[in-house]
Amino acid sequence: DAKTTQPNSMESNEEEPVHLPCNHSTISGTDYIHWYRQLPSQGPEYVIHGLTSNVNNRMASLAIAEDRKSSTLILHRATLRDAAVYYCILRGAVSGNTPLVFGKGTRLSVIA
């Protein structure tokens, strides 16, 4: 799987939007962009994924650059419960049942 680059940490005020960037300049045409997050002392949880078009779900939005070399996870209104480490992971379309490989992710702190 191609490599991703994320900032080590970010900070946000509560109830404000948060934009978490991810660079993946070596992404291939069939790689999906996945986001997971890990709350303190818990296992990771799936957030969202996309291929080319922007995606929205109940947790977040995913904005994918036109050249697909970067993407941004958007939390529309950060809450204290959103404080977590966010991982951006690329997965090939034919990855099958292979494990996720985690990078260092971005540690998001939310300030009340």
Next chain:
Amino acid sequence: GAVVSQHPSRVICKSGTSVKIECRSLDFQATTMFWYRQFPKQSLMLMATSNEGSKATYEQGVEKDKFLINHASLTLSTLTVTSAHPEDSSFYICSARDPTRLMDGYTFGSGTRLTVV
């Protein structure tokens, strides 16, 4: 969505003893499960891939005789840390994916914090 249950959530054991951690898929069948280890302030590191009915596949540097994996049914995988030492203290996490709900991504257990004293 798919649910993976992991037990115990926390365990303290004496050095030299063995500890078993269970990972169950509650509402789906998992022919494959994954075991990760996470040290404080670090990312998850894949330890092994557990395959139902066959031997587990271990990542480089992970001792298969120390970390015994058994995947005897389609809903249960166990990780046994044998002859545990303080350096084995870590957060262990299992993961699986519902083959009927691939678009939902991977599901993770809540983790087991092992402390070896």
